[in-house]
Amino acid sequence: MTRIITRFAPSPTGFLHIGGARTALFNWLYAKHHNGKFLLRIEDTDKKRSTQKSIDAIIDGLKWLNINYDEEIVYQSKRIKRYIEVANLLIKKNKAYHCYCPENKITEKQVKKKGKVYKHKCVNISSNAKPVIRFKVPNIQDIVVNDQVYGQIKVNSSQFDDIVILRSDTTPTYIFAVVVDDHDAGITDIIRGSDHLTNTFKQLLIYQALDFNIPRFAHIPLIHLEDGNKLSKRHGATNIHDYKKMGILPKAMRNYLLRLGWSHKNDEIINDEQAIKWFNLENIGRSPAHLDFKKLKYLNHYYINNMNNEDIMNLIFKENTLTNKKKNYLLQGLTELKKRASYLTELLDLAQFYIQDPPLNLNNDAKQIVKFNLNIIKLLVSFLSKIGSENWNNKFLSSQIKKFEKLYNIKTSNIYHSLRAPITGIMDAPGIINIMIILGKDECIRRLQHVTNI
Structure with a gap:
């Protein structure tokens, strides 16, 4: 049997989002469950939006969650020659062509307004403009995704435009680069959000045109708020950095993310060993997962209470140089204090009187x-x-x-x-x-x- 290889491939345009963190966790668990490999790829071809700060934040977020990747990180920005090579291969196979229409003139939205699909236009127009490369979408062909969450899903290729795979500056589009990267890395299973389903149909056509092995796909439902609305930045904590600042423990966050759309019987408290042993794709629900901050608070309180006092002390006071006397106060006092805290920040505030010298800061x-x-x-x-x-x-x-x-x-x-x-x-x-x-x-x-x- 081929060794399972999964991946997490974020775009570095901000902190590690909670949805991305869950996707990373599911891929990591699936690989670990099958004794496979979990890879990290940074999709940084969008030069305007990608930043080193965001790359660092994503890597730090994964490390904080203890989601460790195998092998070196792959950066799309370092693989431009490879994308050009494969795009030219598609041209040789008559599966793609140079298109000289200005990118800002022919857009998918404009075409759809007219009830048409953009195919094979501006192929031989003489122009000084640099061309894009478009993939030829077959006129009438059923595209079938055998999704491991939603089952078999079918669409017809007639609803899709010819796909831009290389921009005029030779950078690849997301849809194309992902196919090349996943093939080259030997990815066997792709677990990602259901919002990528339309991309998957298009990517299957590219896989077939290149005679690449097609990985298995599992599209997981998106995360919504408790009221059913889609999660967005205006709804407070949406990235892992925010939860870390709140005083959430990594173990609690992993447990919480795991239960966002996946279940094992009626178990709520699931440790790492159990998660790796039990995780499968069959138990992923098809409905959107809903954020429940009360549940996260409960889980964090549970893990704080069950954490060794010395480990907690070293965690919340790692920036402080404590005397042995104050360390002794904390080692004894944390047993009662942690019963009252749902967040590490709360525990830090509660424990101040053990490390302060008079005058104490009286409330x-x-x-x-x-x-x-x-x-x-x-x-x-x-x-x-x-x-x-x-x-x-x-x-x-x-x-x-x-x-x-x-x-x-x-x-x-x-x-x-x-x-x-x-x-x-x-x-x-x-x-x-x-x-x-x-x-x-x-x-x-x-x-x-x-x-x-x-």
């Missing part, structure tokens, strides 16, 4: 508590200072808080607020007693004393 609620409970905080400094470090544990501290409550006739909630505000700077942190144990007596007293001296 507005904490400032108000400190202002109105200053006398209680002063009493707590004196009271807690008398507790020995050996007794600084949950059971003893809890009993001492009750003793403090009775001694000064102060409500328990007021006591805990008076501890939480100066020690953490926020009012929605986990249990304050647990935090006090992690920080230790000296650090807690230091933070309480600091607000009393302001």
Whole structure:
């Protein structure tokens, strides 16, 4: 059996779009499932729109998702001679011709307005203009795609124009370059969006004219919003860079992308090993996939909660140089903090009080508590200072808080607020007693004393 080879071939005109990321993932999984190869090709022949910044962003996006490609990246811009060679071969086979009609004069839209199809015009016109090369589309021929998602789909060639395959500047059009590239790379399976289906019909004609082996095609439904509208940039996060900035974990994003249009029984949480083992094309649905940000949030929360504390610490504080003492705070404190976070950015904010030194950056609620409970905080400094470090544990501290409550006739909630505000700077942190144990007596007293001296 021929080894499965798939590819992802983005145009570098921006960040890695969520739809493109899903296409890359599906191709990668299909190759891995069959012990095949997954290749990356950059379709950068559009000189006006292609940028190095976009190329870097696409590569970074794939690396962040841990979608690793085999072999070196292929750049279309470096293969112009090859496209010219194949185009000339089609001319020799009488399957293509030079066309001298100005590109801005004869357009597909203009032709369709007249109810006609553009075929074999301006072939021998004498002109100083540089010609394009057009592929001759057969007049009446059924074109059949045996799609692995939608089944057999048939159209007639009579509805298509003759196809421009080389522009007047000798750069290839998308429809043509893809055929040459996929053939040369030995691509066996092409998994791409259903918006490419019309291109596939045209490309099949070129494959046949060149006597190239035709790969298997699987066209996956597009991604829509929850309300059914098509996804566009105005709808917020549409590219992988945005989700990364939001604090989404790569594992959560892969799991989420996998479930956008593909399913395995009723499984929602699917790890990488399971995904590679289970992935197939039969389980891809035919209807558009719908973005569900609540589901992504749920998945991210799940993966954050199940991530090792040290790995999380190294991930969210990789830019910070932490002392061993603060690392120890985090390793203990993250267990409770990550239960409250759906995004890494949230977790980073929640964990600030473990790495800050006085003066802490108190939020507005904490400032108000400190202002109105200053006398209680002063009493707590004196009271807690008398507790020995050996007794600084949950059971003893809890009993001492009750003793403090009775001694000064102060409500328990007021006591805990008076501890939480100066020690953490926020009012929605986990249990304050647990935090006090992690920080230790000296650090807690230091933070309480600091607000009393302001």
